[in-house]
Amino acid sequence: MVEETFVAPNPREAFELAREKYGHFSKLKLLKAIQIKNDEEKLVSQITVSVSSNDFLNSIGYDEEKELAKEIHVLKEQISTMKQLVVPEDTVEVQPVLNAVKAVMLQKGLSEIWLDAMLEEVSKGAVAEDEQLLLSYILDEIDERLMVKPEILSGQKIMMLIGSTGVGKTTTIAKLAARYALLLEKPLKVALVNLDTFRVGAYEQLEHYASQMQITHVKVEKVEAFPKVLHDLKGYDVILVDTAGISPYDTGKLIKTIEFLKNTGDHKIETSLVVSATAKRDDIMDIYEHFSFLEIESVILTKFDETKKVGELFSFLIEKQIPVSYISNGQHVPDDLKVASKEKLMDRFVSEFNE
Numbered sequence: 001m002v003e004e005t006f007v008a009p010n011p012r013e014a015f016e017l018a019r020e021k022y023g024h025f026s027k028l029k030l031l032k033a034i035q036i037k038n039d040e041e042k043l044v045s046q047i048t049v050s051v052s053s054n055d056f057l058n059s060i061g062y063d064e065e066k067e068l069a070k071e072i073h074v075l076k077e078q079i080s081t082m083k084q085l086v087v088p089e090d091t092v093e094v095q096p097v098l099n100a101v102k103a104v105m106l107q108k109g110l111s112e113i114w115l116d117a118m119l120e121e122v123s124k125g126a127v128a129e130d131e132q133l134l135l136s137y138i139l140d141e142i143d144e145r146l147m148v149k150p151e152i153l154s155g156q157k158i159m160m161l162i163g164s165t166g167v168g169k170t171t172t173i174a175k176l177a178a179r180y181a182l183l184l185e186k187p188l189k190v191a192l193v194n195l196d197t198f199r200v201g202a203y204e205q206l207e208h209y210a211s212q213m214q215i216t217h218v219k220v221e222k223v224e225a226f227p228k229v230l231h232d233l234k235g236y237d238v239i240l241v242d243t244a245g246i247s248p249y250d251t252g253k254l255i256k257t258i259e260f261l262k263n264t265g266d267h268k269i270e271t272s273l274v275v276s277a278t279a280k281r282d283d284i285m286d287i288y289e290h291f292s293f294l295e296i297e298s299v300i301l302t303k304f305d306e307t308k309k310v311g312e313l314f315s316f317l318i319e320k321q322i323p324v325s326y327i328s329n330g331q332h333v334p335d336d337l338k339v340a341s342k343e344k345l346m347d348r349f350v351s352e353f354n355e
């Protein structure tokens, strides 16, 4: 209940004021009626009535529903402001982890586009909450995406090595020859074909190994002679073809190598691109783009012993989805050559983290 006073010249008029305000006498209970002096020292009547709280609130224009709606509106606005101030939980916890791992992997030479795509994929999952977990996830992804070409030695195999000058083609041919002819449980009959007639001493370099191993070594100078040479070597299990080092800008040599490849008669030649692990990603890409129309079946990685940073190389292999067949990790013939495996590739990449 609420008490309220009304003042008028006489009690009846005072009561009338109360009735006007509350609509009906029944809503009012008269508590007191007294005479008081007003500001001008004149005697006036003052009545005190009591009314219900509701009637009182209504009388001053308070609408409960409207007020409630107003309060809800204010609350809603407050909540939305609070929401904007509170950063979502995953951004708080996950972003620093994503950033840290990305920085590590970029530093290892992995491609940013590839990393971004992968991190975006995992950013919502629990794996992104822990740096170690995320690192091992990425290593798993690299492991999964790297491709290796198993060594298949059934039937006749003609293998041509192409690549830039000095990457290790001739040395690798000598190592492969030794592997196939001398080191396998069941040795194979190996012949060497040399198409590198540009460089002085190129034939002699390979001949040195061929004569040591007593392996047939044939030089081919003219494109037209190539099919016959291959035909004459039909009794051999493996024919390894050495080529001149081609720079992507040396179209003369490139055209000659292409002509050889187009002139093989019925013989299927497996082309391997020899890439130095020390090369920069852009250079590797350049070389690959120039040779890609030659249907490269695999990559042989050389000079694996000369670099610790293989991230750029891995980015290239993953991006182009080209399998690695052999890894050369030193100058020694025949020891420094391994059949490629994911373990060997990943070991090198992971070892970088432990330094």
Ligand SMILES: Nc1nc2c(ncn2[C@@H]2O[C@H](COP(=O)(O)OP(=O)(O)O)[C@@H](O)[C@H]2O)c(=O)[nH]1
Binding pocket: 164, 165, 166, 167, 168, 169, 170, 171, 172, 245, 302, 303, 304, 305, 306, 328, 329, 330, 331, 336
């Ligand atoms: N450190 C290292 N040197 C290598 C490797 N493979 C080849 N080489 C060296 O690289 C140089 C060029 O090799 P070569 O076979 O003549 O290259 P090509 O021009 O491609 O035939 C030689 O000094 C080789 O001994 C390797 O895996 N590691």
Ligand SMILES: [Mg+2]
Binding pocket: 169, 170, 171, 196, 202, 243, 245
């Ligand atoms: Mg050579």
